[in-house]
Amino acid sequence: MSLSLPLVTVVRAGRHSYAAGLQLQQHLAKSAQILDPPSEFRNYLVLQEHDPVYTVGLRTKDYTAADEDRLRQLGAEFHRTDRGGLITFHGPGQLVAYPILHLRQFKASMRWYVSTLEQMVIEACRQLGVPSATTTKDTGIWVGEHKICAIGVHGSRYVTTHGIGLNCCTDLRWFEHIVPCGIEGKGVTSLSKELDRLVPVEEASGALLSSFTKVFKCRLQDQADAKLVTAAEISSKIK
Template identity: 40%
Template sequence: MNKKLHLQELGLRDYKETWDLQEDLFQEILDTKIKNRREETSINTQNHFLFVEHPHVYTLGKNGDIKNLLLSEDQLKEKNASFYPINRGGDITYHGPGQIIGYPILDLENFFTDIHRYLRTLEEVIILTLKDYGLKPERSEGETGVWLDVGTPFARKICAMGVRASRWVTMHGFALNVNTDLGYFDHIVPCGIKDKAVTSLQVELGHKVNENELKTKIKANFEKLFEAKFV
């Protein structure tokens, strides 16, 4: 099993351009798996991890409700934001500058073949990372992602997650609000959940956060929990 992760730091990159890159890497892994089964070969499948930030964009998962986008086409243009219906799970979310996004494109047969465990492990990567900053992050039952103050009137989401998987190959991933302009969340019903707020690491700590330092912590926790190695 190949547990190496090819890391790409993409910086600020257009959503559609990054989605196309994900699809290409995803298909390469699938093609290798299909070739191995058809020809009874044993070529190692590759694993990839993309770190990226996007210009303002709203994305709607395949099971989402377009009514959760509260802006018209003209209003989207006024906000300098784009919109894409996409092929991950989950409802609507926002991506923008100051948000750290991680897209693991993995062959889970290199790790473990359990989508539920995969999502919980991704959540745990973020939970351990946020604990390094003195926060008390947790899961909210029945709601994917990472939250603060679950079970109180002040529950708020700090990290959204949504994935696609086929033949145990994953794409899409997590979006962690770090130094994010949270005002953009006012124009959607985030993840289709009406009664809970969103927050960012900057808001919780009261100061801007070093994003490179944060990504280093995420990588270390990812390597630990997935028993993987970034290359």
């Protein structure tokens, strides 16, 4: 593989709280504010699972304190974020991937980035045996009338944060308490449901990494080969 391709360090963060995941990505992304030129920025792909949490994006304004309390009483956390998109759920059995990329190393376009993210997920689903996964007029990746992957991103100075939540073996009952991504009349699904077998996050991670290198045209470096702060170290700093 050509050394001229962008290098992306894979951070396997494991399972932790949504707050820990946010702080981890902020820690990794902040170097973009001090590095010039962009070619010096180290790109990351954070793979993780979250404890049960409902999150809302920038355009969500109609969730009241009572709504938050109702969802928290289910045993989940509730967070407002700076990503795009409406309300969704993250939890065990879902592969959450945060690409933290400087787009000037790839293509300086958020529209291109979102489209490429979609292609990456579709290719990963195809590799896993779900060839019907596709895009529609609604955000995310769909299998028929059911969303299999949510997408919500943020960009600042061409540096991306947030990303995708791919349902692998997620307990889909968590989604029954919300209108996922604000889309009425449609449902959610998972790789396990579509394939009628258990698809663990680890298996989906392998397909996603393969797809990521292919679609984003980059090289991957495992975290073990780089000196990085760990998710555990970040989590320990959160009170």
